[in-house]
Amino acid sequence: xxxxxxxxxxxxxxxxxxxxxxxxxxxxxxxxxxxxxxxxxxxxxxxxxxxxxxxxxxxxxxxxxxxxxxxxxxxxxxxxxxxxxxxxxxxxxxxxxxxxxxxxxxxxxxxxxxxxxxxxxxxxxxxxxxxxxxxxxxxxxxxxxxxxxxxxxxxxxxxxx
Numbered sequence: 001x002x003x004x005x006x007x008x009x010x011x012x013x014x015x016x017x018x019x020x021x022x023x024x025x026x027x028x029x030x031x032x033x034x035x036x037x038x039x040x041x042x043x044x045x046x047x048x049x050x051x052x053x054x055x056x057x058x059x060x061x062x063x064x065x066x067x068x069x070x071x072x073x074x075x076x077x078x079x080x081x082x083x084x085x086x087x088x089x090x091x092x093x094x095x096x097x098x099x100x101x102x103x104x105x106x107x108x109x110x111x112x113x114x115x116x117x118x119x120x121x122x123x124x125x126x127x128x129x130x131x132x133x134x135x136x137x138x139x140x141x142x143x144x145x146x147x148x149x150x151x152x153x154x155x156x157x158x159x160x161x
Contacts, residue, residue: 008133009099009109014141017149021141024129028103028136034068037138041129045069048138049122049130051105053094053114056083061097063107065118065130065146070158077157081117104135107150118143118152 007015014021026040038045048068055061056078066072078086088094091102099111107116107130122128123143130146132139146152 008106008137010106010131010133011109011139013109013149014139014145019141019145019149021132021139023132024138024140026136026138030103033103037129037136038068041138043129047125047128049128049143051098051107051131053089053098053102053105054086055089055093056081057085061089061093061112061114062086063098063110063114063116063150064155064157065107065116065122065152067119067122067158070119070160073157073159077117077155080155080157081115081153100131100133101135104131104133104137106131106133106139107146107152109133116146116150116152117155117157118146118150119158120154120156121158123147123154 029036034048034050038048045068052064074086097112098105128143129138129140
């Protein structure tokens with residue numbers, strides 16, 4: 001069993017909604033991302049979901065949930081959500097919107113309510129690993145939780161890495 005990590009706003013939210021999840025702590029590597037965590041924990045990077053804080057042309061923030069081994073086509077995403085353009089937020093801006101440090105961003109328990117978009121193929125997986133609100137800490141859960149708790153909207157904007 002992985003070492004227990006102290007509660008985060010994300011795990012508090014999951015527990016308050018009685019969501020069953022597993023904890024997976026690992027040694028965080030700066031810029032290692034989802035591919036590093038998948039490798040260290042022995043999971044397929046397709047199952048590890050990264051939480052990306054992006055913004056539209058008006059600098060309105062949004063959350064994108066994407067497979068660990070895929071990139072976001074910002075052009076396709078913008079078209080699907082009715083925006084002129086979408087781009088990643090600068091790390092300090094992302095930190096301010098989410099309340100989490102980049103590398104430890106969870107879509108659960110964010111400081112600011114933001115629309116959440118999920119790559120549709122993630123929902124076909126039996127379980128996913130997603131950041132639990134701290135660098136070096138993932139939680140395993142049913143991807144349907146993203147629809148139920150985050151009202152995530154399905155998109156198709158994945159590009160192979």
